[in-house]
């Protein structure tokens with residue numbers, strides 16, 4: 203059977219989904235077209251480069267689109283994969299005193315593969331693999347067990363852990379919590395009353411910035427050090443969101459900015475912040491800017507971009523996220539850096555417990571992925587942070603799915619914000635093909651086989667697979683390993699070091715697949731991601747758009763493949779309604795292929811269980827060792843520990859578990875829609 207013959211692309215006649223098209227074999231023509239078109243937009247400077255670079259150029263030219271003009275000679279471009287650069291964050295990791303005495307997961311998988319080969323073991327059909335990987339209920343128990351993984355041996359780690367967890371509950375479980383975002387937002391778009399409210403609330407863009415929208419950075423009157431920073435990153439001309447935001451932000455206006463994923467929103471707020479800071483009074487050193495990001499990885503990435511942009515200035519930045527050394531951050535904060543880029547939980551921890559840090563002098567507050575920050579999981583944290591900030595400040599909110607619900611924004615006490623919406627709300631990037639695979643009610647356990655068949659045949663590199671639960675992502679990583687496919691994992695059950703390792707390996711092409719939860723759904727800018735696969739349809743349209751937005755970034759093309767079950771019909775319809783017809787495809791996977799891979803996967807059940815059991819035992823052992831070490835520490839350093847000022851916590855363990863429970867309940871309600 204020819205490679206692509208396994209898949210018959212059809213429109214199912216029973217399907218109510220409108221406007222579905224047949225999947226094309228390969229969008230080669232599309233690529234050629236974009237190459238011709240985009241090649242012209244590449245900066246002339248790129249022409250004279252040596253042979254080494256010419257391959258890169260071809261690659262670049264192939265992928266670029268008109269909104270993004272990049273200087274291919276810039277230092278930034280060669281290092282663009284390093285937007286996801288963990289060098290600084292790694293230096294701030296806590297030093298582990300007991301190196302891992304257990305084999306790594308990859309070593310365990312390799313050993314199982316070897317034993318399978320040598321014993322010629324055939325398939326074990328006793329249990330269906332899919333019940334292992336998909337069960338949400340099982341995830342609960344795993345979560346509890348695996349939470350100990352992140353704990354460390356030093357006494358203050360308990361504290362760090364505490365803050366991490368509160369932050370985790372806000373980020374990792376995002377798909378569950380964010381379900382509370384209903385389609386009300388959509389409905390309210392058409393609601394007359396809401397329209398009137400918005401008219402009164404938002405300042406018109408024209409009122410804020412007179413004159414044309416600048417087409418180049420030069421027209422923006424930016425200072426030389428900032429221009430040099432832009433050159434370092436390879437940015438030649440502003441993207442539309444940058445062109446419209448920067449002049450208004452320079453005036454100190456509050457902003458609610460929305461533009462599709464991968465359209466350069468980070469630059470849109472970072473450039474004006476740095477430009478304004480160049481003119482700060484330098485006699486008194488204070489922290490003037492706080493940028494809030496919902497996940498640690500996003501904060502690290504934002505910090506990287508900002509550090510590069512600020513390379514030629516004397517502006518100092520500090521990264522404050524959970525998972526990194528609290529002490530080191532305290533020392534840095536003491537020196538009052540100009541900008542703090544933080545996750546909410548850790549920021550609150552510092553305000554409450556680091557005596558030398560306060561937010562009294564904050565002049566600019568930015569919330570990246572602001573709609574996420576306004577969701578249930580972050581509500582209390584956000585309220586507390588806003589309270590710490592002076593009323594007289596500039597507030598800027600950004601997201602690809604920016605809310606414009608006035609009631610939600612009022613909570614942040616914005617002052618007549620300017621609403622800048624580049625693309626129609628709730629749309630995906632222009633060159634993103636969205637495929638859907640329909641999963642019928644009685645075929646739910648086909649998902650694993652479908653995923654493997656897709657990855658074996660079509661999507662062989664730079665592919666992120668999203669799962670609803672950490673356990674499912676972890677188990678599928680093991681299954682892929684047993685199949686000989688190189689996969690990493692990214693979710694909240696990993697230590698910060700493991701999270702960074704996974705991202706680096708994926709970034710560098712050492713693994714082809716990244717099995718992720720919604721922890722990776724927002725903001726992450728990993729260059730060259732070709733495909734996003736949704737093992738499950740996310741539970742709301744915004745989350746879907748963020749997930750698929752990990753591909754087709756900065757004007758490049760990409761593909762998203764989503765397995766949509768019966769309960770996902772509503773989101774599916776909305777996704778299709780909001781995308782141009784030519785971007786939508788339906789894929790049907792041949793039953794024979796599904797059976798073939800199902801049989802194969804069933805054969806791995808025993809090995810999978812063995813590995814999970816080994817991991818569980820190691821965890822228990824580690825936990826016991828940690829408790830012992832902690833007790834020893836307490837005895838040895840009793841006086842010193844008791845003399846330390848007591849740290850206060852944003853959420854108690856009880857609060858956290860209540861918040862988690864609320865998320866789960868809302869999740870269940872939405873699933874049964």
Ligand SMILES: Nc1ncnc2c1ncn2[C@@H]1O[C@H](COP(=O)(O)OP(=O)(O)OP(=O)(O)O)[C@@H](O)[C@H]1O
Pocket residue numbers: 270271272282285436437438439440441444461462463464465466467468469601602724725726727751755756
């Ligand atoms: N002016 C520019 N010229 C060329 N490339 C740019 C420009 N601005 C940003 N980029 C590139 O575009 C990519 C996406 O930028 P960024 O991560 O800021 O997008 P985003 O809109 O914040 O995405 P998301 O909604 O997913 O968070 C990055 O790789 C960045 O380097």
